[in-house]
Amino acid sequence: MTDQRPRRALISGITGQDGSYLAEFLLDKGYEVVGLVRRSSMVSFERIAHLQDRLTIVSGDLLDEASLIEALQQHRPAEVYNLAAQSFVQTSFGQPVLTGETTALGVTRLLDAIRIVDPSIRFYQASSSEMFGKVREVPQTEDTPFHPRSPYGVAKVYGHWITVNYRESYDLHASSGILFNHESPRRGLEFVTRKITHAVASIYLGRQRELRLGNLEAKRDWGYAGDYVKAMWLMLQQDQPDDYVVCSGETHSVREFCELAFAHLGMDYQEFVVVDEAFMRPAEVDLLVGNADRAERTLGWRREVGFGDLVAMMVDADVDLLQGKLKGLS
Incomplete structure (x- = not known):
């Protein structure tokens, strides 16, 4: 029996640069898109203002696993993209504990919510080239050892490995994109x-x-964020989950x-x-300079x-x- 669920994706961090581009991309693909947003009086919807009539926004927080479970139970997504994090490297030195709670443990809470609610959900984790830090080789590949040089990089290493752990322990379709710097007007x-x-x-x-x-x-x-979100989607369309470096080279x-x-x-x-x-x-x-051979060969991804x-x-x-x-x- 085939899965009759609509193509629905949940994006944490939807109000950020990557979240806005990914939401656009998925909507153009015919997805129903649900955005997970923290309850706050200061949340900015500027980047997705042009999309809001096409999105469903739900409250949830990576610090609160119960809210994540509730969001998954309510909306039943087929794919989850975890883009939320304290993502500014400089800030991580001043707020290392908060960075760890959101960027590291937040990944665990979301993965565990998926394990509890529906292990068939496909999961994307936003890993980072900052994990390589004091690099062991140039260029960096999926097999290059990590040596992070900031609390942000350390937290991303945790998030990356807990994704691998849940993939191997619970047979989740969980993939990580080790994205190098990607920029845009947003x-x-x-x-x-x-x-x-x-x-x-x-x-x-x-x-x-x-x-x-x-x-x-x-x-x-450095690459263009609009190109890189395509790689995120491609990872979740593969039969088998894996980790991929995404970069310009x-x-x-x-x-x-x-x-x-x-x-x-x-x-x-x-x-x-x-x-x-x-x-x-x-x-x-x-x-920091990457080698995207695996993404190009397996996913068919190319930067434009x-x-x-x-x-x-x-x-x-x-x-x-x-x-x-x-x-x-x-």
């Missing part, structure tokens, strides 16, 4: 890429004079990002960027937006935002 202003593009637009429009940053030599593997420095962003509007970054020790991390990761196009897209969007032409990107 990225929060606290992230360096969006901080740069927003500042470039502000300087271009005469509203800001300088941009203060930390380590300009830090290098990352290229590495670029913060300095290079600045150079391209300012040059896009005809400016020289050296005239405006100031290095400020206040923005240096207590412990920096090494050269290159680094230069991503930078230009973000700068243009911030110029439009500051000129009042766009809404809901910050």
